[in-house]
Amino acid sequence: MAIIQKKDREFQFTYMNPTMRKVYGNLEGTPLNEWGCKGKLDQLKKTFIRADKRPDKLVEGENGSSVSPFGIAYGIQSIQQGMTYFLYIKMEAAQVIELLKYKEQELAESESRYQTLVETSPDAVFLHDEEDRIIYVNQSGIQLLGATGANELLGKDVKSFVYNESNDDVRHRLEMLLSGGFVQGPLERQFQRLDGSIIEVEVHGGLVKYQQGKAVQTICRNITDRKRQQNQLEYMAYYDQLTKVPNRRYFFKALSDELTWGKKHGTMFALLFFDLDNFKQINDRFGHQIGDELLVIFTERLGKGLRETDLLSRFGGDEFIILLSNLSNSDPPRQVASRLLNRVLQPIHLQGYNIEMSVSIGVSIFPEHGINQDELLSRADRALYQAKKRGKSCVSVYSYEMI
DSSP states (O other): OEEEEEETTEEEEEEEOHHHHHHHOOOTTOBGGGTSOHHHHHHHHHHHHHHHHOTTSOEEOOOSTTTOTTSSOOEEEEEETTTEEEEEOOOOHHHHHHHHHHHHHHHHHHHHHHHHHHHTOSSEEEEEOTTOBEEEEOHHHHHHTTOSSGGGTTTSBGGGGEESSOHHHHHHHHHHHHTTOOOOSOEEEEEEOTTSOEEEEEEEEEEEEETTEEEEEEEEEEOHHHHHHHHHHHHHHHBOTTTOSBOHHHHHHHHHHHHHHHHHHTOEEEEEEEEETTHHHHHHHHOHHHHHHHHHHHHHHHHHTSOTTOEEEEEETTEEEEEEEEESSSHHHHHHHHHHHHHHTSOEEETTEEEOOOEEEEEEEETTSOSSHHHHHHHHHHHHHHHHHTTSSSEEEOOGGGO
């Protein structure tokens, strides 16, 4: 006997007595469209319709194993029209034994097909039970985690291999899958192999039946090489290849984030616009190789004078810009700029030459000098122009008198 109800616009088994579970497996909570083929389900639904017309009667379904979803005669009675139905199957002992043998054979064949399929899969496949213990792993999974055989992994808690994510978060996701829920995938995660090394993986998860019980099937693909290539492409897109500091594109993204934060929390920040006054003359006199080396040394000197929260970016050519974040008042930008100026004006010795640089710095402050990107950049550039007019190698903070 079983109860079938319509929930969330689909029919599902909501109760099965012990005999029903023994013969057909525990289907409680299973939607009908996940249990049987369309043809047999259509026959069952036709029986529902006939039962709705006679709610006081047990209506017989189609007979014969070729038509009946249950492989034997059955009856349906409508308990709540269009919503809830009582399923009754009367079996002789011999029929029960025959069906059990058939189900056991069907299960064995199904598990055999499953094992053949996953064993030849290039993706790692893990099954873990309701206590998160690994109960099956294919050859690709053994290789993925760096084991020599399945015995090194079976019985282990699958959460122990997930790196840089809390056990509670992993458990919550597994509980959702075990309850029949859905987790949007694929997920990108890090796994720790048996030798301690970390790999990047792409993960899909789903609920499956295995050996008469529920299990979570996790399919994993090693994407370490792909992630490395993505990181390299991202680095090339956002970092200057010569000086290894963030480029113009990265700076604009960081400035946009800082503006959003500053407007929301009322914080102050500043832009320091640097220009090497005599860089063209250095290139013309000593050559581009020495010019490139000078730019590298210049950025290293600037970087050593900054906090971790500050951002140094190559804006283009011989222009650099620094974003000083989270300031308490408008005095530090001038002080930082003066300190950096003294640091970078120290002579540089390259290939037997003693090279002196001339650097001008223009400063604008948020929100005093502007509240958007264009205002802050144009006013830092205006202050830089004033610094050059004053004789170069000096610092100028924007003021509205410069307009």
